[in-house]
Amino acid sequence: MSTVRLVYFAWVRERIGKDEEEIALPDSVVTAGDLLNHLKTLGEDYEMALEHENVIRVAINQEHVEHDEPIAGAREIALFPPMTGG
């Protein structure tokens, strides 16, 4: 088990119902995609927020990563919808 800081933005934040949290990760969680699947087991809010898994963007330590990227060494993992700035 390791702990990591998760931060959420936009409708991912609204659906999960919090801005950020520290969670403990089982060793079976290796990639960003594994993390999404793990979170979906934590309750309905997470399930609803992460339902359309392929649109969820992941950033590790403030850099974009693909879902197959390993999360080992991450201090901060952010989950958010596609960006709409500019």
Place this chain on the structure above:
Amino acid sequence: MSTVRLVYFAWVRERIGKDEEEIALPDSVVTAGDLLNHLKTLGEDYEMALEHENVIRVAINQEHVEHDEPIAGAREIALFPPMTGG
């Protein structure tokens, strides 16, 4: 014979040695190209100014025209080098 107002710009103006003039055109001058050839018979200054005939741009009544355009009805014909604004 008809008369037309000619205006010159940039190095065409400098080589011919005047900004503008009214000249009488023989009936044989039909196109803008004919005009250039006619002017070249008027003296060395004109010859030097219009030597590289293909680079000389022509405008009739303040609109660009090709050298094969007829000049009938022109009030003002301008001769100038390729433009370098902007």
Place this chain on the structure above:
Amino acid sequence: MTGPAISVRVQRQDFDLAAEVAAMSEGRGDVGAIVTFSGLCRDEAGTLGALELEHYPGMAEAEIRRVCETAVVRFGLIALTAIHRHGRILPGEDIVLVVAASPHRQAAFDGANFVMDFLKTSAPFWKKEIGTDGTAGGWVSAKDADDSARDRWKKD
């Protein structure tokens, strides 16, 4: 010898277009072209009261800076500034400013255009629509057209 001047700011307050442009050529004679892009909040035919712009502090600046660093090298820019506002923005107000300076015009156009295309798809900002009665509407959806606009910069 200093490299191209990159300035990235993520801020609540509005920016001063004229000052940002003037700063680009001040005290130097090699700037021949400055292109600016200003993105404004539209009123969506009177249906929009405001946009609420959420961002990821830290990553927003870092991501825009990464885009700018790529742009100055790729287009040979002399200077590049990108400013993105956050918080509540009213129709007619500024959202984003990009200013690119270079010796020649096409590099300045391409540099600013490139930064906007990548900023749109990679800088962590999200827009929520607020109705004219002040109630929260939905989150603005990302557009496929924005991905296509970004992808045209991929080199063969």
Place this chain on the structure above:
Amino acid sequence: MTGPAISVRVQRQDFDLAAEVAAMSEGRGDVGAIVTFSGLCRDEAGTLGALELEHYPGMAEAEIRRVCETAVVRFGLIALTAIHRHGRILPGEDIVLVVAASPHRQAAFDGANFVMDFLKTSAPFWKKEIGTDGTAGGWVSAKDADDSARDRWKKD
């Protein structure tokens, strides 16, 4: 219902970038993007004292207006302003300004870019270089690259 606002000016004096941009979106909520292009006089590594910009009065305005009229239709612009200075211009000073406003960003970029490419090759202006000692140098030569830049806008 009025059409797109086109403003063309050929003038001796400098222009006010911020005022021109502000005027584009004032009192309307449909402008989402404003692109400006400023063309400045370079010092050519310290060898240039000034540019003397000659123009064909009347035709200069008319030709820029023709280019602008084509651009607003082709790119669906809301407003388009083009200002070109003449007379003596010192290094670091402005020569030309184009401002294009539209609902969306690419149209504003393309509109301003298109106007510059056509203005360069068809608006009757000529630049003469003045040395740092004040003596007249040569006329600036037209560049093939400018013709190529213009020709890329030709539709298939």
